[in-house]
Amino acid sequence: MYEPVPPRPKKTNICRSRTGCKMCRLRRKKCNGGKPCDLCVRLGVSCEQIFPTFEFRSILGPSRSTKAGVRSDTSKYRPSPPKHSRCLPPRIEDGCNTTFDPDSLSNAITISDVVRFYMSAWKIHCLPALHLSFESMEAIRGQSPLITDTLATLAASRLSRKLPQRRLLKVSDSPLFGFRPDSGHECLSSELYGSALRKMSCWSSEEFDLSPMLAFAALVLFCYVESSMGNFKEFYIHSQGVEILLKKSAYIIFPNGAGLLAAWVEVKMQNWWRRAYFGVPEFFQDYFNPLLSPELQFISNTESGRSATILWILCESHRLNTAALIADYTVANFMNNATPASENLFLFGEFVAMTKVYSERLDEWRASLPDLIEIEGNLNRMKHLDLKCPENGAIYFPSHKLAMNMAYYVVARIMHCAGPLQTFTTASIKNIDGFYEEIEAWIFILLRIAAGINWQDCVCLNAYTIGFAGLLLSCALCSRSLETGLWIQEWLEERLEQGGIEEGNFPVFQILDAVRLINRERRNGFDVVVLFQTVDDEGGMGKFGSYSSQFIKSMLVYGRCRRTGELGSYHVSTESLVAPK
Known part of the structure; x- marks a missing residue:
C-alpha cells in the first residue's frame, strides 16, 4: 500500500569530529586527528588538543555570578523580599567565615578533583552541624577511599540543599514545591554515593571482622546521607546494620567509638x-x-x-x-x-x-x-x-x-x-x-x-x-x-x-x-x-x-x-x- 519513506538527503557529506584540535576548530577545518595534525604541521604551529570538561550552571535558580555560588557571611546570596512569605526561596547561609570558592569544581577534570572540591566543602558546610566525633574522620579517611567518597557525598548533598533553584513549572501552590535543590550538586552526590556503596558491597565478611571500626564509621555516615535525603527505608537498613555490627564487635567499638555511637543515636532519634x-x-x-x-x-x-x-x-x-x-x-x-x-x-x-x-x-x-x-x-x-x-x-x-x-x-x-x-x-x-x-x-x-x-x-x-x-x-x-x-x-x-x-x-x-x-x-x-x-x-x-x-x-x-x-x-x-x- 505505502512505500517506505525515502531517506532524507544530507546537506553535506562532512563528518564532524569531537576530537579535533583547537586550531582546526578555530579555522573550521577538518582535523585528521594526528598529533600533530596535518594543518598544524603545514602552518608550523603547536597542535593543542582539547579535553572535555564539565561546568555546573544554575539555569533555573536565582542568578548569581561564578564566584558567588557559596561564600562567607560577607558575600551571601540574599533574594529580594517577596510580597508574601510563602513565595520565599531558602536563603543560602554557610554559618562560617571561611571563603569557599567553587571555581575549582567548574575546572575539575577527574573524579579526584571533584572529591577534593567536596572535601573542602565538608569542612565548611557539614562539620559545624555534626557531632564532634566527625572531626576524627580526617584520620579515618586515610584508611579507605570508601570513607572519602561518603564524606564527599554528604558534602555534595548539603551544598545542593543550600543552593535552591526555582522550578520552571509550578506543580502546586505550596512553596514547598516551588523550589528544588541544586541539580548539579545533587546528581554528583548520587554518583559519589553509588561509588561508596559499590566499594562497601565488595567487602567480605572477613574484612568486616578485620576492620570493624572502619565499617562502623562507614555505616554511620551512610545513615547521615540517607537521613539528609529523607530516605527512611534506606536509613533503617543502614541503622540495622549498625546495630548488628555493635552486637558482633561491641568489645572493639564501645571503648574506641563512643563518639560515633552517640552520633548514630542522634540521627536515629531525628528520624x-x-x-x-x-x-x-x-x-x-x-x-x-x-x-x-x-x-x-x-x-x-x-x-x-x-x-x-x-x-x-x-x-x-x-x-x-x-x-x-x-x-x-x-x-x-x-x-x-x-x-x-x-x-x-x-x-x-x-x-x-x-x-x-x-x-x-x-x-x-x-x-x-x-x-x-x-x-x-x-x-x-x-x-x-x-x-x-x-x-x-x-x-x-x-x-x-x-x-x-x-x-x-x-x-x-x-x-x-x-x-x-x-x-x-x-x-x-x-x-x-x-x-x-x-x-x-x-x-x-x-x-x-x-x-x-x-x-x-x-x-x-x-x-x-x-x-x-x-x-x-x-x-x-x-x-x-x-x-x-x-x-x-x-x-x-x-x-x-x-x-x-x-x-x-x-x-x-x-x-x-x-x-x-x-x-x-x-x-x-x-x-x-x-x-x-x-x-x-x-x-x-x-x-x-x-x-x-x-x-x-x-x-x-x-x-x-x-x-x-x-x-x-x-x-x-x-x-x-x-x-x-
Missing part, C-alpha cells in the same frame, strides 16, 4: 521524630519497646553523648505521651470500634510510672550541666504572660548547641506534665486551667528561648538534628492557649520572611500549615492535640529533587471540644491546611 510528624496512630502502638536498647543506653554517662542523651529522652517521652493520648481515644471508640477497650487501655498510672524513669534520667542529664543557666517552670509567671513582646524575656545562650539542648530539655519536661493527660483520661474539663498551669509555664520558657535564638543558626546547624520549628509544633499541640498558638504561627511566618529552610524536621512550610490548622480549630472551639496521616507512607519517597519527602493529601485530627470536653476525631484535606491567599 524517629520525623516519622512521628506526620505518621499514623499505629506508629505509636508498640510503646513498650524502647527506641534504644538497654545495652546502648550507657551513652548517657559519656561526655560525647550529652546531646544524644537529651534527644533520646525527648523522643521516648514524646512516644509515651502520644501513645497515652491514642489509648484515651481508643477507649472512647474513636479509632477502632471493633477493638475491646480492655486490650488498648493505657492506664494513667502506668503512663506516670513509665514516664518517671525518663524524668529521673532528665534530672541526671540536667545535673551534668552545672554551668548552664537555671531555667525552671514558674507557675506564677503565667499571670504576667506577655506574648506580644516575648523578646523582653528572651533567653540567650553562649552557643547554639547549648540553646538547642536546653530547648530539648524544656520540651521533654512538657511531655512529662501529667495534668493534661489526666483530663483526657477522666474525660473532665472541670477546673481544666489548673491542670494546664505547669505545662503552659514550660511552653512559655520555650517561647522565650525561641525569642532569643538565631534563625540562621537553626538553618545551618540543625540539618542533622531535631529542628526548632518541630519543637514549636509539639508545643502548639500541647497548649490550650490560642494566644500561644498565634505567637508560634507569627514566629514561623517571620522566619519565612528571613529565608531558609530548617531541614532538621519537615520543611517549615508544612509545620506552619499544621500550626495554622491548630489555631483555626481552636478559634472554632476545638483543641487539636494530635495530628496524623490517614495512610502510612512510611516517611514518603525521599527528598531527591525536593525539600519534602511527603505529599500529604489529608490529615487525621484528634481533639476535644473546649465547651463540653467531648473527644472527637475527623479528617481534613490539605487544602484546608494551606492559608488563604
